[in-house]
Amino acid sequence: MNGINLLQQARHCGERFSASTGLNSDNLTSGQKLAVNYFTVAVILFIAQILFGLLAAMQFIWPAFLLDILDFNVNRMVHINAMVVWMLYGFIGSIYWLLEDESQTEIVGLPLGRLAFWVLTAAVTVVVLVYLLIQTGAGKDSSLWLINEGREYIEAPRWADIGIVIVMLVFFYNVVATFSKGRWSGIAGVLTLDLVALAGLYLAGMVYMTNLSQDQYWWWWVIHLWVEATWEVLVGVIMAWTLMKLLGVRRQIVQTWLYIEVALMFGSGILGLGHHYFWIGTPDYWLTIGGFFSALEPIPLVAMVVHAIYDTGRHSFKNSNHPALAWVIAHAFGNFLGAGVWGFMHTLPQINLYTHGTQWSASHGHLAFFGAYATINIAFFYLAIQHWRGNIWMGEEIEHAWRWKWAIALLNIGVMGMTVALLIAGYEQSFIERALEGSSWAGYFSGQNHPAFQNAMVWRLLFGVVTAAGLGLLVWDLLTIGKTETRLAKVIGAESAES
C-alpha cells in the first residue's frame, strides 16, 4: 500500500491531518518537546565545531592567522569540545525522545529535566565564552576551577564539571524512574547500565594529578572508555529503537543483536584501553594486553554492520524515511571504517611506535567520531523531524530530495577527503620523522616541512570547506524538509509493537 492510499485511509477514518504540515508541537509528547531543545543546541554546536575546525585548519597553513587573538590551541579546544558536547546533547535528546514510547508511560520528574536542560545550556555558554574571551590563567588551582582543566576533550573547568554531574544525575533519575513506573525492556536495561558507566567514568576525568603519567592514566578512562565502550553501547541502544521505528524490525531481533554487540564491545573495549598505555610510563604488560584486546575491537563493529544491513535488506520496502535510513547505513559503515579499520591500522604497538601522535591519529579521530557518532545523531534528527511534522511521508519522491542527498554526499566526501589527506600526512610523518630520522627534534621539522605534509594540510582545508557546505545544506534541509508534504508515512513499528 503506498503513502497516498494511507492518507486517504487516514482521512476516511476522520483523523486530524493538516495539509500544510508545519512543525506542530501537538505531535510531540512532553519528553519529545524537551528532546527538540536538546537537538537544537546540538545543531548549533555542530555548526560551531565546524567553524572553529576551519579556523584551526587555516592556522596550519597560515600560522600567523589570528595569532594572539584566537590561537590554534583555543580554536582546537573549542572545535573538539563543541563536538563532544553536541554529540552528548544529541544522545540525551534521543533518549528523552524515545523514553515515553519505550516505557509506555509519561516521564517522571520532567520539570526537573527541563530545568537541567537550561542549567546545562547556560553552563555550556559560559564555558565557551570563558574559553574565547579569557582563554588562559595563572598556573594555580583557581584557573582549574574557573577557566579550564587542561584535559584534552574535557577541558571544562571544575565548577562546570560538578554542574554536569548534577545535570546527569537528574537525567539518570528521569530515565530510571520512568522505566520503573512504566515498562522495563531489554533495551531499557542495557541503557540504564550504560548510563551508570558513562556518568561514572566522567568522574575519572575530574581528578587532577601532578604526576603526568598518572594523570593520563585516568584521563584515558574517560576518553577511551567513553567512545570505545559506553558511547558505542549507547548508539547500539538508539540504533535498536530506531530500527524498530524505521523499518518495523521485531523487538526480539534487535534485542538479541544488542546483547551480542554489548558483550563483544565490553569484552574487547575495556582492556583495549591498553592501546593508550604504550608510551605514557605504564608497565610493559600493557603492550601485550592493549595490542591484543584492541585488535579485537573491530569485531563488534562488523556485527553492527551485518545487523543494519540484514534488517535494512529485509525491511527496506517498508521504509518511509529515506534520509534517516541513509544516515543509519552511513553510521554502520562509518563506525566500521573510522573506528574499526582506521583504529586497527595503528593499534598494534609495533606500528603505533611509528604512528603515535601523528596526523594518523587525527585521521582516525575524524573518521571515527564522524562515522560513528555524527551520523547516528543526524539519522535521529530526521526521524524526529518526520514525527514533528505529523508523521509525514519522507520516502521516495519527496520535494527537494536533492538537498538531503547532496548534504549526505558532501558531508561524507568532505570528511573522507580530510581523513585521506591526514592519513597521507601521518604516513609521511611516521616515515620521515620516525623511521628515517629516529624521532629526533630535527626529524620532527623534516617531517613538518615536507611537501607531502604541507600539501596534505591544504587538502584538509579544501575538504573541510566541502564538509562545511554539506553541513549548511543539512541544516537547511532539516529546517525545511517535508514542509509541504501532504502524504502520511506508512504505519511502521506495528510489528515490533505486537511482540
Ligand code: HEM
Ligand atoms: C567510535 C570509536 C572511536 C573513536 C571516536 C575514536 C577516536 C579516537 C581519537 C579522537 C583519538 C586521538 C586521541 C588523542 O587526542 O590522542 C584516538 C586514538 C586512538 N585510537 Fe581511536 N577511536 C575509536 C575507536 C578505536 C578502535 C576500535 C581502535 C582500535 C581498533 C582505536 C585505536 C586507537 C589508537 C591505537 C589510538 C592512539 C593513537 C596514537 O597513538 O596517537 N580507536 N581514537
Ligand code: HEM
Ligand atoms: C570543516 C571541517 C573540519 C576541519 C577543517 C577540522 C580541522 C581540525 C583541526 C585543524 C584539528 C587539529 C588537528 C591537530 O591538532 O593536528 C582537528 C582536530 C579534531 N577534529 Fe576536526 N575538523 C573538521 C571537522 C571535524 C568533524 C566533522 C569531526 C568529527 C565529527 C572532527 C573531529 C576532530 C577530532 C576528534 C579532533 C582531534 C583529533 C586528535 O586529537 O587526534 N573534526 N580538526
Ligand SMILES: [Fe+2]
Ligand atoms: Fe582507544
